[in-house]
Amino acid sequence: MTGVLEIQKSAQCWTFTLNRPDKMNALNGELVEALLQGVGDAHASGARLLVFQGVGRNFSAGFDQGDLESQSDADLLLRLVRVETLLHLIASSPCLTLAFAHGRNFGAGVDLFAVCRHRCSAADASFRMPGLRFGLVLGTRRFGDVVGYAKAREILEQTRQMSASEAVSIGLVTNLVGADERPDTVTEALRIATLLDPTTQQQLYRVLDREQADKDLADLVRSASRPGLKARILAYMSER
Template sequence: MTGSIDIVRDADCWTFTLNRPDKMNALNPQAVEALLAGVDEAHQSGARTLVFAGNGRNFSAGFDQGNLEQESDADLLLRLVRIETMLQRVASSPCMTVAFAHGRNFGAGVDLFVACKKRFCTADATFRMPGLRFGLVLGTRRFGECVGLANARDILEQTRTLDAHEAHEIGLVSRLVEADGVCSVVDDLRQVAGQLDSQTQRHLYDVLAAGDASRDLADLVLSASRPGLKARMLAFMRQR
């Protein structure tokens, strides 16, 4: 156990379970730093498969807004930069990255799901990204790359909720699975990851990567540094 993240190291497969069920696995600073450190350690150890899941009712409710009243715009900006750094670390991983979602998932939690190469969910899963309601651009390009630009525009402009079946239809979800089928899926993907040597696997993922990490970070900072971020987030919470 690493604070709010449970890490299981099983030979070449590391599993990261968000473990704040009382907070719907919202990403507080401790969880983000634990994920960053854990993913880096997994890479250094030679892991080939990384699995991300959530304990309790859902995968993740995204950015933890629990102490928002006590934070400044600068505090929030730094937190968001660290989240984007973590998301980029997962998105650019040389490993097979796998996410399992269930329950209600929001914002940065959906972004973590999107950052993985293989994405699975149960039939009860829903996904919503409300960040644009308070002017925040986080993970937007990755989402567009995942579901297509037209779909991304429609979904993000309306900040509407996707159910599991629509998420599967547009490519956000690779496949729907039952909760008791997770182990079987992981076993299959471990075998897939092992078919190539680690250097070739890394080269394959590098060649196919379409992202621009510097641009993604710049877009986030540009949106989050606009004065009044905290006030906009508080206003959104009151409306909700």
């Protein structure tokens, strides 16, 4: 456990709670590295279910833009590569993955939610992916896989916000779940996660795996390495 990430462990279920409520659980370098380490440890332990949630007002506000002034384009590129590494690690997990979203969620926070196999949301949640406004391609193909490419294009070209009800209708959210229903939801997910033996479960996920790790990373790097990334992000922030 670290200050920015709380990890609860049992033999079969690991729960990862993003713990930066004062920053809306934005994904800074420390939190991303803690998640990478924690998820890797869960895989090594033989866990069957991984649960992701956030404390405070929301699940995650995405890529942390709070220290941009001290970052170079190269610094930002490395941080984004580590985020993409995390997304791939979770998307290709041998475990059943479950995420709970609430409040306002943005960018890489939505991507983190979307890579999980079961995606539950509070009725008041909203989702927005503004990265294309500053030329960043992150999680775009995966979002298209989840909601369909025509719908993904419509939403992303406008970088518009989605309500929880719309997210359910397009398949981004699999179930609406209140805070008091989360324990029962985890119990049911663990039941499903352990119906098959571990080898069969992993084979199932491998056969159905649509990950394109090398292409996704290349697309991200191509977009993020275009000169002026920091300036574009700062310009976007000034417009909000």
